[in-house]
Amino acid sequence: MPVTDVLYPTRPMDCFSKMKELRRKVAWDTWNSRENGRPLALSGEVGATAILGAFDAEILPSMPTGREMRDLDWVVKLNEAAETKGYGRDCCATLRIALGAHFLGTFGLIPGKEERLKPDVVFSLALCQGQMKAHQSYADHMGIPTTHIELPYSHPRPAELTDYFLAQSHDAIEHLEKVFGRPCDDEKLIEGVRNEWRSRLAMARIAEAQKAVPAPLKLKNFISFVVFEWRGWNHRAEVADFYEMAQAEVEERVREGIAGFGGEKVRLLHEGVLPWFSNQVLRYPEKYGGTYVASWTHFTNSGAFYQDEEGHWRVPSPPWERGLELKDRDSALRCLADLYLPNLMNNFVMERPDHRLGLARDWNVDGAVYALDRGCIGMATVLLESVILFKDAGIPVINYEMCCTNPADFDEGYYQTSIDAFMDRWR
Ligand code: SF4
Numbered sequence: 001m002p003v004t005d006v007l008y009p010t011r012p013m014d015c016f017s018k019m020k021e022l023r024r025k026v027a028w029d030t031w032n033s034r035e036n037g038r039p040l041a042l043s044g045e046v047g048a049t050a051i052l053g054a055f056d057a058e059i060l061p062s063m064p065t066g067r068e069m070r071d072l073d074w075v076v077k078l079n080e081a082a083e084t085k086g087y088g089r090d091c092c093a094t095l096r097i098a099l100g101a102h103f104l105g106t107f108g109l110i111p112g113k114e115e116r117l118k119p120d121v122v123f124s125l126a127l128c129q130g131q132m133k134a135h136q137s138y139a140d141h142m143g144i145p146t147t148h149i150e151l152p153y154s155h156p157r158p159a160e161l162t163d164y165f166l167a168q169s170h171d172a173i174e175h176l177e178k179v180f181g182r183p184c185d186d187e188k189l190i191e192g193v194r195n196e197w198r199s200r201l202a203m204a205r206i207a208e209a210q211k212a213v214p215a216p217l218k219l220k221n222f223i224s225f226v227v228f229e230w231r232g233w234n235h236r237a238e239v240a241d242f243y244e245m246a247q248a249e250v251e252e253r254v255r256e257g258i259a260g261f262g263g264e265k266v267r268l269l270h271e272g273v274l275p276w277f278s279n280q281v282l283r284y285p286e287k288y289g290g291t292y293v294a295s296w297t298h299f300t301n302s303g304a305f306y307q308d309e310e311g312h313w314r315v316p317s318p319p320w321e322r323g324l325e326l327k328d329r330d331s332a333l334r335c336l337a338d339l340y341l342p343n344l345m346n347n348f349v350m351e352r353p354d355h356r357l358g359l360a361r362d363w364n365v366d367g368a369v370y371a372l373d374r375g376c377i378g379m380a381t382v383l384l385e386s387v388i389l390f391k392d393a394g395i396p397v398i399n400y401e402m403c404c405t406n407p408a409d410f411d412e413g414y415y416q417t418s419i420d421a422f423m424d425r426w427r
Pocket residue numbers: 091092093094095128129130131375376377378379
C-alpha cells in the first residue's frame with residue numbers, strides 16, 4: 001500500500017461544530033412547526049425559498065438523504081418500495097428514495113414520536129424533469145397542492161426569461177396566500193432574498209478558495225456545507241451568517257497554508273453526484289496523494305457563478321452593489337431572477353462541458369473522475385460530452401458507473417481498481 005507523505009499542515013474546521021448545531025436547530029424548527037403555529041412546505045433543492053420565508057413557513061426537505069441513507073438495508077427497501085409502485089431506475093434516484101419513504105410510511109417522521117409531519121403544499125424551484133415529476137408524485141400521495149417555478153434549461157439569453165420568472169413567482173405567492181391562509185410579508189421576502197444571495201455568494205467564495213495549493217478543504221467537507229441549500233434553508237439569516245463565517249475561516253486557512261488534505265500532490269475533479277451511501281469514494285485516491293478539490297456539480301449547486309468570454313469562472317456581485325434596489329415584492333423577485341437565471345450554471349445544459357473545462361483550468365486540476373449516475377437525469381446530461389472535451393484538452397480523465405442512491409448499482413471494487421490504475425501516472 002503506498003504511503004502518503006505529509007506535505008502541508010492540516011487542522012479541523014472550527015465552524016463544523018457551529019454547522020452541526022445549526023443543522024439541529026433548523027431541523028427542530030421544522031419538527032416543531034405545528035406547535036409553533038407555522039405553515040409547512042415540502043421543498044428544498046435549488047432555492048427561491050425566500051418566498052416561503054415570507055410566510056414564516058418551515059420547510060420539510062423533499063430529499064431525505066441524511067436519515068434515510070444511513071442504513072444500507074433500508075436504502076435497498078426504499079428503492080424496492082418505489083420500484084414496486086412503478087418508479088423504476090429511469091426516475092430520479094434521490095427522489096425515488098423519498099418516494100420509497102412516503103410509501104413505507106417513514107417520510108416526515110418526527111424523532112421520538114410516532115407522528116408524521118404533513119406539509120400544506122409542495123413548493124419548488126424546478127430545474128430538472130426528475131424533480132418536477134417526483135414533486136408531483138409526493139403531492140398526489142399526500143393529497144396536497146403543488147406550486148412550482150420553472151427554470152427553463154439551456155436558454156441562451158437568460159435576461160429574456162425574467163418576465164416569465166416574475167409571472168410565475170407572483171402566481172406562486174398568490175397561490176401560497178390561499179394555501180397558507182395568511183398574507184405574504186414583503187419585508188420578510190426582501191430579507192430572505194438578500195440572505196439567499198449572501199448564502200450563495202459565500203459558498204461561491206469558499207469554492208474559489210479551493211483554487212489555492214494546497215486546497216483548504218477536502219471536497220467532502222465542502223459538500224457538507226451544501227446541506228443548507230439542499231434543505232431549502234439558504235434564505236434564513238442564521239444560515240447566511242454561518243456561510244459568511246465559514247468563508248472567513250476558509251480564507252484564513254488559505255492565508256496560513258492549511259490544507260484539507262496534508263498529502264496533496266495530485267488535484268482531482270470529481271464530477272457528477274456521489275454515491276451517497278459510501279464514505280470511501282472521495283477518500284480513496286488519498287493513498288496516492290490524490291485529493292478531490294473541485295466539482296462542477298457541487299460548486300454550481302451551492303454557489304453563484306457565470307463563465308466569462310475567456311472561459312473563466314466569475315462570481316457575480318450582489319444586486320445591491322449594482323444599483324438594483326430591494327424595496328418591494330416585485331424588486332425582490334427581480335433580484336431572485338437575477339440570482340437564478342444568469343448565475344445558476346445548471347440552467348445552461350449545452351454549455352456544461354465548457355464550464356467543466358474552465359473549472360478544471362481555473363482550479364489547476366491534474367485529472368478528472370466522472371461519476372456516470374444512472375439515476376440522475378438532471379446532472380448526468382452531457383457528462384460524456386464533457387469527458388470527450390477533457391480528453392481533447394489533454395486532461396487525464398476516467399469514469400465509473402453508479403447510482404447515487406442504489407448500492408446495487410455501484411461496484412466499489414471496480415471504482416477502486418480504476419483509481420489504482422488512474423493514479424499510477426503520477427507516481
Ligand atoms: S438533478 Fe438529479 S438528483 Fe436532482 S432532481 Fe434532477 S434527477 Fe433528481
